[in-house]
Amino acid sequence: TGTSAQVDTASYDTIPDASSSHVDGGVVTIALTPGLTPNYIYPYPPAASGGTVIGYDLMWRALYRTSLEGQPFDEATSLAEAPVVSDDGHTATITLKDYTWSNGKPVTADDVVFSFDLLKAAIADSPANWAFYTPGQFPDGVTAAATDAHTLTLGFETPYNPSYLVSLLQLLYVMPSADWAIAETGGPLLDYRDPANAAAIYHYLTEQSADQATFVTNPLWQIVNGPYQLSAFEPTTGSFSLTPNKEYTGPGDATIERVDFKAFTSAAAIYNQYEAGTLTVGRLDASYASKIDELRKKGYNVYGAPSPARFDGLVINFANTTDNFDKVIAQPYIRQAMQHLIDQPGYIKSRGVHSGTASENYSTGGLNSPYPPDFGDKAPYPFDVKAAEKLLTAHGWKVDADKGTTCVRPGTGDDQCGDGIPEGQKITFTIASANEPAYVGARDLAFVSQLKKLGIEAKIVTKSLNYMYENYGNSYAPDNADEWGMQDFGAFVQTAYPTSNNAFNTGGSFNLGSYSNPEADTLIEASTFGSDPDALSAEVSMLSRDLPVLFFPTPDNLIVWKDTLSGPPSTFRSLLKFVYSPEQWYFTEKQ
Amino acid sequence: MLTIRDLSVEIRRPGRTVRPVTGVDLVLHPGETLGIVGETGSGKSMTGLAVMGMLPGGSTITGGSIDFDGTELTTLGPAEYRAIRGNDISMVFQDSMTSLNPTRSIGDQVAEPLILHRGASKREARARAEEMLALVGIPRPSERMGDFPHQLSGGMRQRVMIAMALICEPRVLIADEPTTALDVTIQAEILELLSGLKRQLGMAMILVTHDMGVVARHADRVGVMYGGRLVETGATADLFRHTRHQYTRALLSSIPTLAQDKHVELFSIPGSPPDPADPQIGCRFAARCAAATDRCRTETPVPTEGPGEGHVFSCWNPADETTLIAAQRRFPEADAATAAAPRLSVVDLRKEHPVSAKGLFGRRRSVKAVAGVSFEVRAGEAFGLVGESGCGKSSLGRMLVALDQPTSGEVLVDGERVSGLSARRLGPRRAKLQMMFQDSHASLDPKMRIDDILREPLVIQRIGTPAERTRRAVDALASVGLGPSIMERYPHELSGGQRQRIGLARALALDPDVLVADEPVSALDVSIRSQVLNLMRTIQLERGLSSVVISHDLAVVRYLVDRVGVMYLGALVEVGATDDVYSRPAHPYTAGLLAAVPVADPDAADDPVERVRGELPSPLDPPSGCRFRTRCPLATELCAQVEPTLEAVGRDHDVACHFPLQPKREPSRHDAEGVRA
């Protein structure tokens, strides 16, 4: 009996308001996403550890905290007021709020400078030590100085777009300079402004963070500025527990006694725990979407929406010369034809792909973005096989599903195939497809099968994500450029200010497919360093039309929590991006 | 005491029904030994197992009765039968290696029947087991109680088996081929032991064997079985002297004896034994019987009273008198020793087989299989090698034909060295050295047809065209008495005798100068054995090749060879003309061997004094001095210190002994060449 019919998106698009009944105490148990077991505690994991950090921003808050409510950052929980940028854009002044460390010391501007210097030390050690680093950009060319205990001044060689700056500062975790600026246990406080000292401190802290057995006992890690302290950690599984930091002064009463994060190895395991009613909060794998009603009956709230600032793109390799693929794919009409072949509504509906739990998306800005593309909800190249075929035939291709579509009119004219494409050219390439999650393989397969109908031959190779990360990226693995034509590693997840800086500008350090378009470069430059608030929308619109990647629908994240747990709706919406705020939660009845 | 009447057994197998025993009548009197003889498959074991109530699965007793002291055994319930088994009736099996449980100590195994039947305590049973082990001649039994079967030699294991069977002092003992797997010397001892114990314990014994010599010496009465039927039974002396049944007579005639006239061809029974699955009409022997008439083929012969008391036979045309079947043919006299130069010379040949070291850094030890053997064989001469199992006969034989490389010493053919050479260096001389193997089954490639097997030597040596090769194969077949029709068959489609002949034909295909035959007939049944022996002798005489015949059977060797060498633990202890060595053995070992051979004549003198006692020492570290001294009644201190060398005791008769049984010839000459010249 096929129980998994399609799921109606409307069935999970609302979050109940905060309840007025409120009881103290209780333990919240949160399911960690399978495969993402935490094993690192220092907020900036070194590249070599590849670690997932425990407790996200619950122990060490960043200068600004992400908001999913349309604001550049979450006022209430950020450590500082909004930055005041000078007119020339070369300085920003930031005033810190009154927060204290768990040992009673105040959180000062020095702590921010300390954090900034350690970030620089980490990058000096290896650029890979900070996943968001682009050479020449933040923190390069940026200076940080504490004017007084509560005032921080940042100086920029090149001015940043203020929104972008805030999104970068959301990644700057503030660390206790008065306790952590040491290079050995019990050692003297060092002047971290000296890069040599910063390097020593960085090495000491990362080394401490490599010893999982001491995460709870190491006094270093008990000094926090966030609402929680680590009280238990089980290295075997990655499960851990947090208890409230009594000194925390931000919003929320932290009436919850303890927050347990439980590690799981499969989506099925998590689902079973919901069935058993032992989990308070967690995600629901889309394959269980059909069980939403059942979960509701069991006393759970379910909310779902696409993750913000995320888009699912099939990355195109513009530098793959095999079979002249670079020449072929350089033609915008070819990319447009291919985008016409992606049946986004079909994928969303199909029980083989999303079973209804996804949303159409054709832009690099992600869904519900504050920086929407100018075409709104209207897909620039909707699913339309006829249109695709027409694009090809209009440009001198003879479409033949059996023998393969070939170029019959070479040349650079409007009705010809385009520069560098000889007569008889076929369109063949390889798609590297991530082995999980399952919908990735399914949507790639569906796409390939559509291509075939137009005589375009694509071959799928399934690879693990890691393999793809290591081997398929022209910016760091140029030797492999001829091995892949397109790759689908799942999703692009971006900062709150979803610029394509790094990803689609010429020479961008994360420009995997060597996409290069002067117009895009200009727009990206403008959105990153200019001050025009609409620059990003322009960039997003242009890219979404030019197709540096092909767009797939974006799956919905499904959040499940006990209906006896309540709090501001924003704290549940933020779970879409794994931002937890249990200090603002409370139970509505005794547990 | 035990009366078997008209016993028939049937074994049902998918697709066929086997009748291994049909209408057997037997009586066993208290205190007597009943010998049951017959060729392989004649139903001897089945009869014994029927008495034990231990027939294999799928078999039923279809008729007759077995009466044991008033108890009818065929209808006995399992529990009652168990109470009799091992208690009143015991059995000793042939294969002592697999008949003992490898994982339990022999003390436990011997004691077990007492615990089962007499309810004895473990302690009592063990005490009694120890006594029993002493009784069967196991030295230091108390130390041996905890040993495991693999730590004992074959002879010792057989003794343990006997102790186990006798510990409850049964009234009937069934011994199924108790000595077939053993050497003659040990066989004699075991049989003697059984007879002695039988007398001592006052029991009756059924002795199952295929060896006429064994029954002649050890049985009071004999039953001869053929094709599942008892064809003749009677008191031993009477049966041997007044043989009535044609089969018994043929059987006796085809056994070579130590007194055989070598110049007369052995009698051989044509054909092969019947298949027990075939329908049984008439006399089962009729197909192979020279005296058979139509009546024999249609009517089953009825038991008839013979001359002596209790002598019964089932034959329509009984043989009238005692004389054995006259041999048809005499062999031509060989023109003795014309060629003076030896064709094959063996000079101080040694072979050591390395065995893994005991201990981690222990010296690598080796079995000294052949320890300095020298002899010569002239053209046209047949040389024999005899000795107990493991004395190195085969090792020596393989070196003679350059199959194995000697550790030291050399083998010369026509004065040219053939040992220690690679196959390539040996070249065409390889073809001059051929061998006939013991196991006719193993020596022919089962995946090759006979014609390919016979052509293969010529192919390898690149002799002749394909047509010529086929012609020569046909000739070779004819020379061993087989027709060309056999060429298209595979080895498994032939009888053992036929296969052995193919082996001989193949060995002869290359026209060798030297032919080594290693136990050429020991795997064959009596009736087939004589065919092959006759053939070998004919070939030898016709071809004038030098042959070396290896066998542990002294009668076979005597029949086939002109000169014989007696081996003991890797060394040649006596060499000489066959008649000379057999009639006047000079080495105590030779004398002992000869004395141990059972003769198929109830009147033959049994001289237990001369027997070889005890077991063969380990060839890993042979005794110092004279190797035989540990088992020699005449051994002195001298024997332990000085190794005797071969010295002449007669014309062409040398012995290596400090105290030879024949006077030494003076002056002693080591050089055998000189002696003969």
Next chain:
Amino acid sequence: MMWFVIRRVLVSLAVLVGISLVVFLLLHLISESPGRAVLGQQASQAAVDAFNRDNGYDRPVLVQYVDYLLQLLQGDLGRSYKLNEEVGTLLLQNAPRSAMLSLCGLVLALVIAIPLGILQAVRRGRFVDRAVTSVSYLLYATPSFLIALVLIGLFSQTIPLFPAEASQSTSPWVVFTDPRAMALPLITLATTNVVVFAQYQRSAALEQLGMDYIKVARAKGASERIVLTRHLLRNAITPIITLVGVLIPTLLAGNLIVEAVFNYPGLGLLFLNSLHREDYPVLLAYTLIGGALTVAGNLVADLVVARADRRIELGA
């Protein structure tokens, strides 16, 4: 006996060294640049080279192998950078649970299979024998994951008796403390093993039943029970001991699959997850341990058999 043991141990050590060589070469073959694997895609080539140089990955293979051996001798199995943990610690954390599951499955299988196989041999060709043999054929042809899936379908979905997933507890004793959650994994493991062991036991027992010493025991007047328990059992069971030793790789593989199907957090699951992460130090360390376990298992089995069956000593 002692020499036999020592020699046997030395041979095992040699095989172990061989295994380490193969594993090392495999590591070398599949991940040429540990630096890239460790530092990730964004690291510069210079950083990668530096990492390789600092850790000695640019030296000749043989030198690296010797280094690797020395590390192994100190019990250092390497570090999983992906999990921020020493591989040895990781394996140790997961080993007890896997070992418990495997051992229980194995013991359960043996307890069922040995009597079953002997019963089959004794009743050869009769109904019991044929029925068991037929079922065995069927089960033998069924991959263990399929058995597991069918069991889940039957006992978790159709008749919800047991959970479809193994206990997620980290205690090695869950097999006893939460038998309901461990029932299906155990049944799967036991089923696949019973099939192999019972059929092997059957033929081993048949072979022994054909031996003359069984005939002799009957000729002594021993009852069938005594024949079976006192004579047959010990001889017929030694091949099974050897088989257990030989089958260790298969048992480990079976464990891996069962842990994968039932999501039981043990070594098998660690292996599979590491496979998806391409965390080679973990993969190869477990492979090495698996090899070592096999060697050790064979050694122990041989020694036990040698104790039980004295003939072995001679053959050594």
Next chain:
Amino acid sequence: MTSARAEVAAEELPALATRNPISRSAVLGALWRNKPGMAGVFILVGLVLFCYLGPLVYPTNQSDVDLLNAALPPGEGFPLGTDSNGFDVLGRLMQGGQVSLQIGLLAAIFATTLGTIYGAVAGLVGGVVDGIMMRIVDVLLSIPFLFFVLIIAARFQATPLTLSLVIGGFSWLVAARLIRGEVLSLRVREFVSAARLMGASNRRLIFTHLIPNTFGVIIVNLTFQVADSIIVLAALGYLGFGLSYPVTDWGSQLSSGVSFLAADYWWMIYPVGACIVLTVLALNLLGDALRDAIEHRTV
């Protein structure tokens, strides 16, 4: 003199001829009488016909994803339903079966050939060479085979050929041991000595005497090896290291079906499971029957 003797011998012939029928037909005869073995043969033939002729009788589209008809339960138009890509399951079984059978056979042939040669050389040459060669086998046998295959399959893209090579490359060990054992026992057999006596070279020994006499063992081993390879292939597929579109095999099909276990899509699991079981069962039955037949003949 020869004629008289020839007569004597000729008398023996008829009785014996009936006793032991000839080899190849004997094996086939014994196989024919072996009911489970024949059942195995019939199942195999059935499966092969199903996989290779089935698509002619029941053609399906196995290349175009059909999003609308994905994951349909058995019903009109789809006797066994459709899978998550909308492929007809029955047709997919046929397509996957071809690949599974081919890989199984190829891997087995590869393993058996390699194992036979390796084992024969080790057995015949003997001594130190044999010692080293067999220690290598010991080492490889000690390493859990599945682990090895998984690591390699995870690292390199799976195609039918690479899968056959990987599976075959790790399963020749048993064959090598088996053949070596056979050769060891054969090479001391007297017919080998006899051939040596005639001056036969090692090559001749191997090719005319040793290999033909291990042929039975080789065939039996091959049969079991095919079965084992199919199981390993299924396990690889199940664990996610099987083949990908457009090629498919039974294991991969099962693997994609299993991800819908929670949704109760039984038709994606049980039919393909049954195919695997039947194939392996049939091969094992056949292998056992062949072994029995061959052993009986050489008795």
